[in-house]
Amino acid sequence: MIRDLKELGTNIRTRRSDLEMSQGEMAFQLGTDKGYISRIERGEINVGIIFLTEICMVLKTTPNDLLNIDDNDQVVKAISRGGE
Template sequence: MDIRAKIGERIRELRDKLNLSQKDLAYQADLDRSYIAGVEKGQRNISIVNIEKISNALNMNLNDFFNDAKFNS
């Protein structure tokens, strides 16, 4: 699995745990809903700045965001 897919999957998992819609996450991260959808599908090459925005919107820091088994391979 490539890194874009791993990041997208991680965002979707975390968003689902918080019962947030893509629209709600996008609003909280100051990003477009269609951008969030593309990232979750692994279709967008997300910047570290936007990963930080999304992490903050999910109430976590970058260390916690990347602290997942899918990033250990």
């Protein structure tokens, strides 16, 4: 499971690059600007669950992949322990 926003941003950037997609193209598909995508990828801003889901659709991946979650039980355990 990811530890911080920078790790999530790196995972998003890596997946976008793997698809040979520019920040501008990704931003267009998400209805935002490339500066916002850049800030997400640098880990400067928190991404809400709805927007993360939209990012996943554009990047043809799942939240589990971007969050480095191997098992759904990890999410339940992390939430029930307050993210410990």
